[in-house]
Amino acid sequence: MKKTIFVFSVLILLLLVLFQIGEYAFLMGDTSIEFIIGIIALVFLGIGLYINRSRVTSDSSGKTGIDLKKIKDLGISEREYQVLLEISNGLSNKEIGDKLYISESTIKTHVSNLLVKLDAKRRTHAIQKAKELQIIAG
Amino acid sequence: MKKTIFVFSVLILLLLVLFQIGEYAFLMGDTSIEFIIGIIALVFLGIGLYINRSRVTSDSSGKTGIDLKKIKDLGISEREYQVLLEISNGLSNKEIGDKLYISESTIKTHVSNLLVKLDAKRRTHAIQKAKELQIIAG
DNA sequence: ATCATTTTAGTACTTTAGTATGAGACCTAA
DNA sequence: TTAGGTCTCATACTAAAGTACTAAAATGAT
Numbered sequence: 212m213k214k215t216i217f218v219f220s221v222l223i224l225l226l227l228v229l230f231q232i233g234e235y236a237f238l239m240g241d242t243s244i245e246f247i248i249g250i251i252a253l254v255f256l257g258i259g260l261y262i263n264r265s266r267v268t269s270d271s272s273g274k275t276g277i278d279l280k281k282i283k284d285l286g287i288s289e290r291e292y293q294v295l296l297e298i299s300n301g302l303s304n305k306e307i308g309d310k311l312y313i314s315e316s317t318i319k320t321h322v323s324n325l326l327v328k329l330d331a332k333r334r335t336h337a338i339q340k341a342k343e344l345q346i347i348a349g
Numbered sequence: 350m351k352k353t354i355f356v357f358s359v360l361i362l363l364l365l366v367l368f369q370i371g372e373y374a375f376l377m378g379d380t381s382i383e384f385i386i387g388i389i390a391l392v393f394l395g396i397g398l399y400i401n402r403s404r405v406t407s408d409s410s411g412k413t414g415i416d417l418k419k420i421k422d423l424g425i426s427e428r429e430y431q432v433l434l435e436i437s438n439g440l441s442n443k444e445i446g447d448k449l450y451i452s453e454s455t456i457k458t459h460v461s462n463l464l465v466k467l468d469a470k471r472r473t474h475a476i477q478k479a480k481e482l483q484i485i486a487g
Numbered sequence: 488a489t490c491a492t493t494t495t496a497g498t499a500c501t502t503t504a505g506t507a508t509g510a511g512a513c514c515t516a517a
Numbered sequence: 518t519t520a521g522g523t524c525t526c527a528t529a530c531t532a533a534a535g536t537a538c539t540a541a542a543a544t545g546a547t
Binding site: 426427428429451452453454455457458459471 | 492
């Protein structure tokens with residue numbers, strides 16, 4: 212919200228500045244009206260593109276982006292998160308162990324801990340929960 | 350691609366039209382330069398917003414849309430697809446059976462068939478594959 | 488009505504997943 | 518140095534998942 216207000220304030224200021232430049236250049240007569248209009252058009256086209264880009268960025272970070280803070284809040288450790296990612300990739304405990312060079316037993320421990328921390332009954336449930344919590348890509 | 354070319358053509362045409370209007374209004378002296386600049390700024394701001402909006406829209410429909418045709422191509426039946434959806438919701442075979450009012454044995458049959466059709470080793474793998482194939486929401 | 492497909496369900500079995508518990512190794516902050 | 522957390526691994530167990538069949542009932546199109 213604060214960001215939006217800031218952006219619009221800057222926008223209005225820029226508009227006023229452009230008014231001044233436009234008037235000044237017009238009065239001096241050393242610049243064609245086409246040039247001024249072209250500059251203004253380009254600037255605002257850029258502004259329009261930028262505003263939506265930032266909107267999209269904030270949207271995607273809010274919808275598909277990964278919430279690192281939430282991972283910590285849930286008490287999920289680095290290793291556990293790695294395991295979670297491999298689970299969502301469809302790997303078995305054995306395969307995850309081979310990939311991370313640790314035993315299947317250790318993976319089972321990590322998975323059990325993950326299920327508790329994500330309040331999930333199964334690994335498929337954990338995937339669904341993790342997506343809901345936006346801690347893994349969907 | 351064709352759409353992009355069309356959009357930019359319209360953009361250039363609009364720019365030329367605005368040049369003419371600007372020059373005309375300027376010569377007639379019945380419109381202030383601020384007004385013209387304001388209009389142009391607004392128009393191009395709108396254009397900038399529109400261009401990014403359409404880009405986002407096409408992106409999301411291409412990434413989150415469900416490909417019904419692909420489901421048929423894979424030979425996945427209606428019932429099997431229902432089971433697939435419940436798997437991705439994190440339910441167990443027993444829970445899916447209860448929800449669809451059929452036995453767990455039947456769910457197992459459906460799941461086995463799904464794994465073959467999706468070329469998956471496990472149900473978690475099936476979820477990942479189904480998302481990759483854009484058969485389920487991700 | 489017949490053929491093909493789907494849906495349903497079962498048995499018997501193997502494999503994978505998950506729980507509970509204990510314990511050693513490691514690192515870091517108090 | 519000790520306390521807390523993470524990471525590791527193991528054993529023993531229960532539960533769930535998955536495979537490989539077989540087969541009956543329902544559905545739907547020709």
